[in-house]
Amino acid sequence: MVHFSAEEKAAITGLWGKVHVEEAGGEALGRLLVVYPWTQRFFDNFGNLSSASAIMGNPKVKAHGKKVLTSFGEAIKNMDNLKGSFAKLSELHCDKLHVDPENFRLLGNVLVIILASHFGKEFTPEVQAAWQKLVAGVATALAHKYH
């Protein structure tokens, strides 16, 4: 069970309040598909993914990125029970979507990089550390129901 200190929670929620979920979600998913092209395997029906600009501008990528990050936001409200919060989604990603949990770790790290580029100086090593803990916790929670 991941435990977040009061400072870590503050570092996370403090930043999250300023994140534009729709934009950041699209950017995170887009960068995942650009930087790790094999992740495109889950999105055959998304249309044009033929170049970085096609991917970043793809409306389905943006919509799905928003969905993913919105769900992330829900988890932030339940940091003390990530496994419980993500139980159903974990089953979905295993049984229906067949997503290798390594992909959750990749997306988590892409999100951290995006936060660094948006928040600059504010994204101190301590703030990053809190976020790395969160994205690792989310990845573990999403993998928890795998069988």
Add this chain to the structure above:
Amino acid sequence: MALSAADRAAVRALWRKLGSNVCIYTTEALERTFASFPATKTYFPHFDLSPGSAQVKAHGKKVADALTLAVAHLDDLPGALSALSDLHALQLRVDPVNFKFLGHCLLVTLARHYPGDFGPAMHASLDKFLSHVSAALASSYRWTPEGVAGPQPPLPRAPESQ
């Protein structure tokens, strides 16, 4: 996943821009690595790891010099990094998973300082470059030079099927 001409051009261009500040960013990357991935500190029990540590700065300079060497030899990373690979494999014995953590924190550092230059294509090229550096650093890990532990016996043959 070889480095394309575009990847090489992107990495070289960014490195020119970083100029003599590379060591500032590698030092910050080290600090971030120690903060986010505390197990990495186990390799530095002899270091003062507090903020502003002179030892961490000195180590950041070493990492910067190695990466600058790598950027100058993008056509032959394994060759250029072979001595460093031997060092990490045979003397330091750093688990290669840690190269990924430092690489990630370097990307975070560069994104934080150069957001305007860190678009998706640059991000991809840098990530590829750093994976190649990590792979080159890990290339000596399963090779035991003769004279240290002697020649390795041949692998047993699979039994002949009946």
